[in-house]
Amino acid sequence: MFNIHRFIFNPFGENTYLLVDRDTKDAVVVDPGMFNDQENKVFDKFINDNHINLQQIINTHLHLDHCFGAGHVKSKYGIKLSASVGDTPLGLALGKQALKFGIKGVFSQQGITIDINLSDGDIITVGNSQLTVIAVPGHSPGGIALYCKEQGFVLSGDSLFEGSIGRTDLEGGNHATLVRSVTDRLLTLPPATDVFPGHGGSTTIANERRFNPYL
Secondary structure, three states: OOEEEEEEEEOOOEEEEEEEEEOOOEEEEEEOOOHHHHHHHHHHHHHOOOOOOEEEEEEOOHHHHHOOOHHHHHHOOOOOOEEEEHHHHHHHHHHHHHHHHHOOOOOOOOOOOOOEEEOOOOEEEEOOEEEEEEEOOOOOOEEEEEEEEOOHHHHHHHHOOOOOEOOOOOOOOOOOHHHHHHHHHHOOOOOOOOOOEEOOOOEEEEHHHHHOOOO
């Protein structure tokens, strides 16, 4: 079973999730968005104070607001970054992404590379807990969600929000693909499934089936 911790980081108000196995204190960080030294310290203090064994970075996609803290986490904790290779070009072009928003000097010229490729159906084991990778392209070419069947929750990245879906006007986005992905891959999860998105508050699959105007 996971303890789920949410941090809200960076100017985009991005949700960074820390999933900690209750039995072992093994953990993964999903979409590390720490933007500056102060936010890095908040994250590091939580890890240290709670004696957490951070094992892996998982990115639901590689847009800049979900990657600001990836370099810090990789170097400080000596762990690898996992994501879909479909987002490789986005990771390599993080500097260009940042410049489009007027942000300079936050990413190296090399951007970020994916160490471990995640594909649809992959199982990620964290201590005694597991996550299943669900491919949900559309917001980005390699967008994924992370589903925990045992606890009934899904981390939806920027694919599905409370009453909304992800934007598709960024590089690699496709509206029809995103609607199809969310409809076929996320709304088919059990209705009581809790949805923890990349921005904003949580919702449920039942609520989004009934009320989401984009679906």
